[in-house]
Amino acid sequence: MRQKVTILVLDDHPVVRQGVVAMIQAYGEGFHVVGEACSPDEGLAKAAALRPDVVVTDLIFNGSSRNGIDVIRELQMQGVPSRCVLITANMQGHYMVEAFKAGAKAFLYKESDAREYVKAIEAAFEGMTYFPPELPQELDRWSRLPRLTPSEERLMPYVAKGLTSKEIAREYNHLDSPKVIEPRTIDQHKSNIKQKFAIDSMGGLVAFAIKYCDDNNLDYRNLQIQAKRSLLGF
Missing domain, CATH: 1.10.10 (Arc Repressor Mutant, subunit A)
Structure with a gap:
């Protein structure tokens, strides 16, 4: 029997966070949410203490100078072995590039259905990558846009x-x-x-x-x- 996949969920909106937690626990067979956090600081502290298999983190945290990509990067720097799934309301090429550079294993829309969450978490847990099917097209479009110096x-x-x-x-x-x-x-x-x-x-x-x-x-x-x-x- 496969071990339980332990998960930490970071999102600054309580309703959204609780909805993600409920969905994961209801549809993810063998998934166990061991903690929740509402800010990057709280998330990093809980990840270091709980060392979950997977961290599911929102991209933007209102009122914080750090975002989900910063959380992923700092977990890597601290040697926390958790694999990360980044969720966001807006799919933008530069965020996706930075997320994967930082060490994210999966990237998906916040409003994705339970099946997508399960696939993303399972892929991250197995050390594989998961992303929406439109990612290649979005990255290609993003690569053609002008850039600020x-x-x-x-x-x-x-x-x-x-x-x-x-x-x-x-x-x-x-x-x-x-x-x-x-x-x-x-x-x-x-x-x-x-x-x-x-x-x-x-x-x-x-x-x-x-x-x-x-x-x-x-x-x-x-x-x-x-x-x-x-x-x-x-």
Whole structure:
């Protein structure tokens, strides 16, 4: 008789988390949920203590600077042997690439049915991979999209916050930094982004930055520029 597959479920929405737990226990023969967590910190602590066979983690945790990919990466770094399944409401190529690079074994939609959850968990437990059938097409589409450079990406939270190039440069240059940033340097980054993504106005750029930050779990709403010196290394 096969051993029980022990599972830890991480999701910050209690109703969703409890629904996933109930579904796994009802339809996963030989599955046993040994713990639940509502945040990356709690999940990492419970995974280290319980050492489940499989960790099922949500991608985005509201109010946390870390996401499910960070959880997977840290479990690998800490030597926790759990195999990971990442669930998300939005299938996006860059998340899938990063998830598998971090060590995820399976990737599926949060709203998948019980059969898909069972397949994903079983695959992860066996050390195999599992992903939705549209993954190759999504990765191909994603690979063809334009990309932000590291400097452009670092600019996104500040644009989303509504700061002008002069305001960003002024805040940065107030810091004890050996490098002085000119507003025209930031203007050039903005111009490059607008051209790359066919954005025709500053309002459009701000909207793009907000969506980019939301999609990539970058906190711009609570941004404290003086405390974010490292992010301004343009």
